[in-house]
Amino acid sequence: MIHLRLSLPSDLAESVIEELRSDPAVSSLSRLPGACVRPEGGDVIMVDVAREAANAVIERLHALGVGVEGTVHIEDVGAWFSRPAFEAERLAPGSSADAVVWADVTYRSYEESELNWTYGAFLTLATLIAAIAIVLDSQILTIGAMVIGPEFAPIAALGVALVRRRPALLRRAASTLAIGFVLAIALTTLAALAARALGWVTVEQVTADRPATGFIYTPDKWSFIVAVIAAAAGVLSLTSARVGGLSGVFISVTTVPAAGNIALGLAFGLSQETYGSSAQLLLNISAMAVAGWLTLLLQQQVWKRILHRRERFATSG
Incomplete structure (x- = not known):
């Protein structure tokens, strides 16, 4: 109701x-x-x-x-x-x-895709934790960084903007994503340079075999598939009256950890880490944006048919 x-x-x-x-x-x-x-x-x-x-x-x-x-x-x-x-x-x-109450979904998309201090702070803190997780090869810290990251809201807003034909929202969400990740990666790179200068982190630690976090800079077909499935689940959680499973979406997709590894790669001059993580980040954001758009488009088409039935119902009532 x-x-x-x-x-x-x-x-x-x-x-x-x-x-x-x-x-x-x-x-x-x-x-x-x-x-x-x-x-x-x-x-x-x-x-x-x-x-x-x-x-x-x-x-x-x-x-x-x-x-x-x-x-x-x-x-x-x-x-x-x-x-x-x-x-x-x-x-x-x-x-x-x-x-799907489109007025509510659209309003929340505008609200949650705003580039502000809180969004930038959460994304930066998440990226810093991700960088530490990579150095320590810690899956627990990697998951923590994923949960803290606020990037899913503007990614979902891209799909809403395309389906509802809101170019202003599209520009807002895209700029929030781009500026937010650039800022988070830049600040994490500075932190990594400081840790390197203090001797807290060495190049051997960053380049060592990392069985728990090596996936972060090696994108493959499964990265794409998981991002698509997770984005569809996330959009359903945002639009449905039965909200659930959104935290699982954050844990499933390698966006913030990839940003943390980009920062480490830049700080230690490791081109393979930087390029691989950049590809992982772009692949996941693109897959999530497309999957979110397709899910919302399907929902809209289904509800258009239901709306025709509803109009007949209202007329008969």
């Missing part, structure tokens, strides 16, 4: 009420006339709608100009009990767990 709270001018409220009242997917509808301070004297409308039908309802509200003249607040209802709501969900086509 999705709860919508609308703040809008009173002259627009009547047409919105009529539009929502006729929709069988709407289980409850309330209006508080004149409750708004901004827009001054405007109305507040609260509505509960079956998640499966949320996209259609939100699109119709957008067509009425609610998002231009007022505000639409969207939130998931964690728990509820209501026979009308149960009937609305039972009659609406599709499953609530499978439904």
Whole structure:
């Protein structure tokens, strides 16, 4: 179930009420006339709608100009009990767990792909841990670096931008990825140079046989396959009402560890490590971006068909 709270001018409220009242997917509808301070004297409308039908309802509200003249607040209802709501969900086509609320997904993509201090700090810290993991040949530290890394959000945003045709989001996510990794690799390279100068890390440690972390700079077909599968799972976790398994996505894909190894390769002048890890990083990001886009595209096409069924349902209701 999705709860919508609308703040809008009173002259627009009547047409919105009529539009929502006729929709069988709407289980409850309330209006508080004149409750708004901004827009001054405007109305507040609260509505509960079956998640499966949320996209259609939100699109119709957008067509009425609610998002231009007022505000639409969207939130998931964690728990509820209501026979009308149960009937609305039972009659609406599709499953609530499978439904993608595109307005919510798009907003979160903009929010989470912003290049800010927090994103840069997390990515840099993750890359530093990855570099230490490589020196120590530690799988545990490698996994820790993968979990800390925040790079999946802008990678997923690339797919959202392509599917929803948002060029501004595409530019935002791409620049966040590029600048974030350049910054993290540069700072980790400086840290590696300092460790080398202090004698904490030697070239022999970096070039030694590393059975636990050698995969980081040797990309192969399995790197691509795992990245594709993990990205598809990650996108499903982000778009589904049943969120789960996202941490497994972070652990599965070699992005941050590759960035850490690039930094070590630059600090110690090891071209093979640098080139191999760069190929691994680019391969994984590209595979995840394409897989995320294809998964979202498939979801959109499936829900377009469900939307046609929903329109027939709304008309008959």
